[in-house]
Amino acid sequence: MLEMVCVLAIVALLASVAWPYLPRQTSRPRLQAYALQAVTLLKSDRAASMRNGLRVDTRLDTSRRLISSGSGGAALKLPDDVGFQATLPRSCQQRPVMATISFFPDGLSCGGAITLSRADLSLEIRVNWLTGRIDIVSRALANG
DSSP states (O other): OOOHHHHHHHHHHHHHHHHGGSSSOHHHHHHHHHHHHHHHHHHHHHHHHHHSSSEEEOOOOTTTTTTEEESSEEEEEEOOTSSSEEOOOOTTTTTOOOOOOEETSSSOOOOOEEEETTTTTEEEOOOOOTTTEEEEEEEEOOOO
């Protein structure tokens, strides 16, 4: 019994020393959670637009790795190991699109896509311009 306690103590000591040196990469489930958070933020902005009768712009800042709500203080900060791209139209309702996905009171949007990726998985969040519907499409990436 004493031997088992000593072995466990040594393993715990080694783990505590090694823990800070282990790579901290975004896991597959965590990437999926980021995508769901982004969808929730987008859907919240769409609902706020319809409820308040005003255009709401969700802001996408790929350099700061930030998705920010236009209807409240919600924001999603993405870690450095997650690829983050936005595909947006050049213009919407005769105005240039400035790194935003706009939602309108009638439920429509300007549309766009946000891609979050890591080594083996890419998730595309699509906002349909006609319906305002928001979907996630998953694509496995080839390793190497």
